[in-house]
Amino acid sequence: MTEATPGRRGGRQLPTADELRIWRDFIETTAALGSRLESRLQGDSSLSTGDYSVLLALSEAEGQAMRSSALASHIGWERSRLSHHLGRMERRGLIRRQECATVPRGAEVLLTTAGAEAFRGATFPHLRAIRELFVDALTPEQIVAAGEIATALKARLDDLRTQ
Amino acid sequence: MTEATPGRRGGRQLPTADELRIWRDFIETTAALGSRLESRLQGDSSLSTGDYSVLLALSEAEGQAMRSSALASHIGWERSRLSHHLGRMERRGLIRRQECATVPRGAEVLLTTAGAEAFRGATFPHLRAIRELFVDALTPEQIVAAGEIATALKARLDDLRTQ
DNA sequence: TTAGCATCATTGACACGTCAACCGGTAGGT
């Protein structure tokens, strides 16, 4: 199961029509789910899911502050993406950046009170939306299956990246 | 299952820690899968998945041409999104636009030979990537389960939109 | 007839992501 057995289904190289239909349903529906959640969060709190990830990480951090690179790896973003996003969040007053005293050339990202407040206001509606759009849409067995599918897909992505 | 029973799991309003962990795995992994496929397609053919959707629809269309609005609803895009995308594709010579003879104010989108060729070259590697990243990552049972999960999530999204 | 009104498509402003280039500083090897 971890190693692909190339001949498992007759050595075909291309998906069957059924597999393709499921693929399309799956990728399109998950994308639609993501953007619906995005717009729910936007409407409830004027935050994007990116903002939410950053604010969540900072809220849980020691002193509500993190080094930029630590933040990037914590939420799994590229550095340039984070830098652009922090610029936009700083303009809106949600975070602040300052030179790091201990590490030369390091940037410290600080949660502002406005940022903390925005995060507090967003959390409850966001979790409720996750429940309505995902948890309540599936049976308990399907939720477990979704977790296993995610794990298997992630393993495959990791395998192919380093290979 | 179609109607949410609010008290089904004790009337909680928020997801449990387990549900939340699965949610994050699920949404992040599917997003990563989508962008991996995007970059595979880009590397193999210099097309985006958006380009691919448009070219697929046009290839299958009568006379390799479609009205803009028909194309939009066929691939499920907003018209403004399609208009922007067609502008970029037209600059690259993949499609052409011309006034529609039959419908006033209608725009006809035509597949160019360069577009048809790009699509032909992209199809095989794209389908192979879907097989490698999705079909081969899952057991046959998991593929079925993925289809059912997509159907359930889609039904939920549709329910909540019209409600 | 004309004043709305819906329809088809485009446009502009803006948020977001990726890629590649860049910059400043530290560390290693010669």
Next chain:
DNA sequence: ACCTACCGGTTGACGTGTCAATGATGCTAA
């Protein structure tokens, strides 16, 4: 000491997506 190589972070260019506003055109009802 000097050259180089990396590291942390930023920037610019560009493709992409959404929203709201705009044109242009036909339909309908006062």
